[in-house]
Amino acid sequence: MAQQARAIRTRRTILQAAAEVFDEFGYEGASTTEIIARGGFTRGALYFHFPSKEALADAVMAVQSEALVPPVRKIRLQAVIDLTLLFAERLRTDVVLRAAVRLGVDQASNKNPNRAPYQEPINLIEQLLKEAGDRGELLPGADPQEVARTLVGAFTGIQIMSQVYERRQALPSRISVLWKYLLPSLAAPELMAYLSTDPERGKGDAPDTAPPEGMVGSAYGSLPTRA
Amino acid sequence: MAQQARAIRTRRTILQAAAEVFDEFGYEGASTTEIIARGGFTRGALYFHFPSKEALADAVMAVQSEALVPPVRKIRLQAVIDLTLLFAERLRTDVVLRAAVRLGVDQASNKNPNRAPYQEPINLIEQLLKEAGDRGELLPGADPQEVARTLVGAFTGIQIMSQVYERRQALPSRISVLWKYLLPSLAAPELMAYLSTDPERGKGDAPDTAPPEGMVGSAYGSLPTRA
Known part of the structure; x- marks a missing residue:
């Protein structure tokens, strides 16, 4: 048990060191030697957890999926706005997420690029927007x-x-400015006053506003929600 | 003279080969050995024209500036739309421009990234939009x-x-879809019917439409233009 806890800790240390190096040098420029020097573990430990640089990059990129959890909001369009602002704020401080995003960009010119770094957020946002439309x-x-x-x-x-x-x-x-110019093409006019694109919402403690009366999610909501 | 013409041709051959390799492998992954193999010239010729991989990358990136020539349009906002569609179309077919854009992205995490690949198009578009506003x-x-x-x-x-x-x-x-969602926040409502975001405009032979009567650039334009 203590051994397993240590293994988990080592794995996390390796991911952190790898993320720092990937964030700084990109996939091609990153060397396992630099990652080992950064993290202070042995080459044996590295290869025990990750048999190749590619495996290490895959593990770092997987962190992006974990960050894609839509916040719960009464207005679905606000959930999409907040998802982007929370992700933007986290990119400022979380080097593992930063490395994940950089690796997704770096591999764009590969012969068979991995679409998941784009397709996962697209699917999530598309689903939220469909719900927004239904409401x-x-x-x-x-x-x-x-x-x-x-x-x-x-x-x-x-x-x-x-x-x-x-x-x-x-x-x-x-990102807030992007929303300023996109929202008028997206939101029902009566909803505009109920939406916020304040960049501070990325810090996570923003209030959750109900939509105007008559829209689903308001106290008087009457339209059908999805099953 | 013949010697100079040959030097210019060699320089172009080197840039083309370098662009293919940069486009495929990025800055870090590109090797001068691969560039030489691709282009069929000598290492001496390469170093005569470009003393380092960095110098080669700078020369490729400079091609982006050359591609940033705003098309002449009676409606300034149409010039901005067409600039993006022409650039998008050219990216599909011009490997040197593609490599230039990739190198601009690749160097984003450098300690002192070069802002020019972003600042040049920003300045150009901002100037066109200021003119659009004045009109x-x-x-x-x-x-x-x-x-x-x-x-x-x-x-x-x-x-x-x-x-x-x-x-x-x-x-x-x-890019046409991006415009679909941005334009309603940008264009004066009476101008909307005079603007086109058809992706085919990127091919360069699109008609130039005059703005509605009363706006600068129309036959009856009356507002002041910039000096």
Whole structure:
């Protein structure tokens, strides 16, 4: 049992060191020698947990999936906004998530690139937007799949640019600006006053606002929700 | 003279070979040995023109600036739309431009990343949007700097995602979808019917539409243009 706990701790130490090196040098530039030097473990320990650099990169990239948990919000469109702001805020401070995102970008030119880093958030956001549509939150022209793809693509590039300009310190503000220009094409006009794109919401303690009367999720909600 | 022409041709051959290798392997993964093998020139020729891999990458990245020539359009907002669609279309077919964009992304995590690949298109688009504002083409809430930054960031990520999904074959359509959701926050309502976001415009032979009567650029334009 103590041995198992130690193994889990070692695995976490390795992932952290690998993330620091991947975040700094990218997949091609990262060496296992540098990762070992950074983390202070043995090459044997590294290969016991991860047989190759690729296996290590896969484990780091898996952290992105764990970060994709939609917050519970009465307004589904607010859940999508908050998901992006929470993710943006976490990218500022969590080197493992940062490395995961960088690895997803780095492998874009591979012969068989892994689509999961894009497809997972697209599926999640598309699902939330479909629910938003069913609840009357969206304008008729807003297509959940188009919007989900556009959001994930735009977020990917804005976080790279934010890295170049200010080490991602202004990333939540930049994502808030993206929402400022997208929301009028997405949200039902009567919902606009109930939505917030304040970048501070990324810190996680934002209040949950109910939608206007008559919309699902309000005290007087009457439209059908999904089963 | 013949010697100079040959030197120019060799330089171009080297840039082309370097672009193919950078596009495929990124900056860290690219080796001069592979570039030489690809292009069929000598190591001496390579180092005569480019003393280092970094110098080679800088020369490839400079191609992006050359591609950033705004098309002449009566409606300034249409010039911005067409600039993005032309760039998207060219990314599909021009490996040197593709490599330039990839190198701009690859160096994002460097200690001192080069902002030029982002700042140049931002400046260009911001200037066009300021002119659009002066001509009455924009909604009052549309801030040229915010919009320029958002567009460049979003474009950067959407082209990466398009690379992962379909080797950029659908990139013009994806950029057209981005415009579908951004334009209603940017364009004066009376201008909307005069704008086109058809992805086919990226092929370059799109008609140039005049704005509605009374707006600068129409036959009856009356608002002041910039000096």
